[in-house]
Amino acid sequence: MAHPTQLGFQDAASPVMEELLHFHDHALMIVFLISTMVLYIIVAMVSTKLTNKYILDSQEIEIVWTVLPAVILVLIALPSLRILYLMDEVNDPHLTIKAMGHQWYWSYEYTDYEDLGFDSYMIPTQDLTPGQFRLLETDHRMVVPMESPIRVLVSAEDVLHSWAIPSLGVKMDAVPGRLNQTAFIASRPGVFYGQCSEICGANHSFMPIVVEAVPLKHFESWSTLMLEDA
Numbered sequence: 001m002a003h004p005t006q007l008g009f010q011d012a013a014s015p016v017m018e019e020l021l022h023f024h025d026h027a028l029m030i031v032f033l034i035s036t037m038v039l040y041i042i043v044a045m046v047s048t049k050l051t052n053k054y055i056l057d058s059q060e061i062e063i064v065w066t067v068l069p070a071v072i073l074v075l076i077a078l079p080s081l082r083i084l085y086l087m088d089e090v091n092d093p094h095l096t097i098k099a100m101g102h103q104w105y106w107s108y109e110y111t112d113y114e115d116l117g118f119d120s121y122m123i124p125t126q127d128l129t130p131g132q133f134r135l136l137e138t139d140h141r142m143v144v145p146m147e148s149p150i151r152v153l154v155s156a157e158d159v160l161h162s163w164a165i166p167s168l169g170v171k172m173d174a175v176p177g178r179l180n181q182t183a184f185i186a187s188r189p190g191v192f193y194g195q196c197s198e199i200c201g202a203n204h205s206f207m208p209i210v211v212e213a214v215p216l217k218h219f220e221s222w223s224t225l226m227l228e229d230a
C-alpha cells in the first residue's frame with residue numbers, strides 16, 4: 001500500500017517486483033551520471049572560452065563518445081531483457097485464477113475448483129468502515145495462498161481493461177475474446193491493492209483489485225467456506 005505523498009514505488013511483495021525495483025535503481029543511477037555530466041559540460045561551455053585554434057579534429061575522442069554510449073545502452077538493455085523473460089515464464093503454477101474485467105467490476109473464477117467464483121465490486125465511499133481505503137476496497141477479495149506460484153488468466157467481457165497490482169509487479173491487459181496469462185508469487189502475507197489500468201469507461205476509476213495473500217492453511221479454509229456458501 002502506498003502512503004500519502006509517496007514518491008517511489010510500493011514495497012515489493014513478489015520476487016519479480018524486487019527485480020524490477022533493482023533494475024529501476026540501476027537505470028536511475030545511470031541517468032544521474034549522464035545528467036550530471038551533461039550539466040557540467042553545459043556549465044563549462046557557457047562559462048569559459050573553451051576554444052583552441054590548433055584542434056581541428058580528434059579521432060580518439062570521437063571513438064570514445066561513440067562507443068561509450070553504446071556500452072551504457074547495453075548495460076541497460078541486458079538486465080532489462082533478463083527481467084522481461086523472467087516475467088514471461090509461468091513455472092508450474094499451483095493455482096489458476098481467471099480474472100474477468102467487466103464494466104465496471106472484476107470477477108474471479110478459481111478454475112481448479114468445481115464451483116468457486118465471485119464478483120468483486122468496489123465498496124462505495126459511504127459504506128466504508130474506519131481503516132478501509134477509499135476507491136480501493138472491494139466487497140470480495142481475491143484470496144491466494146502465499147509463497148505459491150499463482151497463474152492468472154486475464155480477459156474481459158466487454159471492453160479493454162487491465163489487471164494490475166503494483167506491489168506484485170503484475171500488469172496484464174484484459175482483452176475481450178483473448179485470454180492473457182500472467183503469474184506471480186506473493187512472498188509474504190498481506191493485502192495488495194491495484195486498479196484497472198486501461199481507460200475503460202465512465203467508472204474506470206471505480207473497479208479496484210484487491211489480492212489477499214494468506215498462508216496455505218487459511219486459504220484452504222477460505223475455499224471450503226466459499227464452496228459451502230455457493
Ligand SMILES: [Cu+2]
Nearest residue numbers: 161162196200
Ligand atoms: Cu476497467
